[in-house]
Amino acid sequence: MKYQVAHTTRYNYSEAVPVCHNEVRLTPRQSPHQTCDDFHLSISPAPSGSGRRLDYVGNAVHFFSIEESHDTLTVTATSRVTVNPPPICDDTPSNRWEDVVQALQQDRSVIGLNTHQFAFDSLHVRRSAALAEYASRSFRPSRPILEAAVELTQCIHREFDYDPRATTVNTTLEEAFEQRRGVCQDFAHVQIGCLRSIGLAARYVSGYLRTLPPPGEPRLVGADASHAWLSLYCGDLGWVDLDPTNNTLPSLDYVTLAYGRDYSDVCPIKGVFMGGGQHGMHVSVDVAPSDE
Numbered sequence: 001m002k003y004q005v006a007h008t009t010r011y012n013y014s015e016a017v018p019v020c021h022n023e024v025r026l027t028p029r030q031s032p033h034q035t036c037d038d039f040h041l042s043i044s045p046a047p048s049g050s051g052r053r054l055d056y057v058g059n060a061v062h063f064f065s066i067e068e069s070h071d072t073l074t075v076t077a078t079s080r081v082t083v084n085p086p087p088i089c090d091d092t093p094s095n096r097w098e099d100v101v102q103a104l105q106q107d108r109s110v111i112g113l114n115t116h117q118f119a120f121d122s123l124h125v126r127r128s129a130a131l132a133e134y135a136s137r138s139f140r141p142s143r144p145i146l147e148a149a150v151e152l153t154q155c156i157h158r159e160f161d162y163d164p165r166a167t168t169v170n171t172t173l174e175e176a177f178e179q180r181r182g183v184c185q186d187f188a189h190v191q192i193g194c195l196r197s198i199g200l201a202a203r204y205v206s207g208y209l210r211t212l213p214p215p216g217e218p219r220l221v222g223a224d225a226s227h228a229w230l231s232l233y234c235g236d237l238g239w240v241d242l243d244p245t246n247n248t249l250p251s252l253d254y255v256t257l258a259y260g261r262d263y264s265d266v267c268p269i270k271g272v273f274m275g276g277g278q279h280g281m282h283v284s285v286d287v288a289p290s291d292e
Contacts (some may be wrong), residue, residue, distance in 0.1 A: 001252045002290040003081045011073040015277030022271030025258045026077035027060035038080040059258040094146035095235035101199040118201040122261035127197040135194035157247035184228040184245040201233040206266040208255040210287045224287040
């Protein structure tokens with residue numbers, strides 16, 4: 001599946017901003033199942049300085065500074081992406097989950113250590129006994145890891161309500177878990193916390209989910225949105241993506257931007273600015289098959 005993606009973020013300020021410095025993580029990742037065929041970042045007003053680097057897990061990071069007075073800032077990322085289906089479905093045979101935990105703790109290779117870092121606490125995901133207990137309902141003794149992970153995904157999807165008014169970007173995992181409601185960011189953090197609390201490695205994934213219009217209705221430009229899910233290390237199967245918001249294993253409708261320990265590692269745009277007074281932000285995302 002080939003996609004054309006346009007992601008525009010516009011900031012409006014009630015007072016002039018004389019200077020700002022920003023980081024952008026909006027470049028689709030390269031992987032065995034996804035290729036970023038083209039990417040362009042447009043910034044207005046034009047930055048006085050800019051650059052690109054890879055962060056410690058390989059996400060592309062663009063950074064820029066604007067050193068002239070401005071009351072609006074517009075950042076538009078456009079890309080062409082090819083997505084192939086992963087060779088894993090929910091009934092693919094997998095290792096026992098306890099064996100994956102044990103192997104992860106003993107592996108001192110570079111790959112093993114890079115994987116193991118996703119088993120520890122991070123800024124927005126703290127392990128706890130309550131999360132371990134919730135996970136243990138699905139991760140029963142000697143159960144295949146993928147089978148258990150799929151069931152945990154189903155449980156969160158069934159028992160948590162999707163409610164954009166219930167949480168904000170600053171809502172903690174503990175709050176979302178207690179009230180059993182939130183958005184995709186909260187659901188991903190909760191499931192990552194459950195998995196890490198029983199010794200597994202799980203990472204946060206940001207990207208896009210193509211939404212389909214009702215039968216007979218046209219696709220609305222800008223109707224798609226940023227999305228978040230997670231990826232679990234499953235031993236011999238490697239990393240497997242899981243989406244508790246939609247109760248599925250992500251496939252052709254998903255475009256991956258970045259991954260990290262939690263949301264703080266993959267925030268699409270973040271930065272600092274001086275002045276500005278009151279400010280607002282508007283985001284528009286369009287994910288279209290390239291033949292449209």
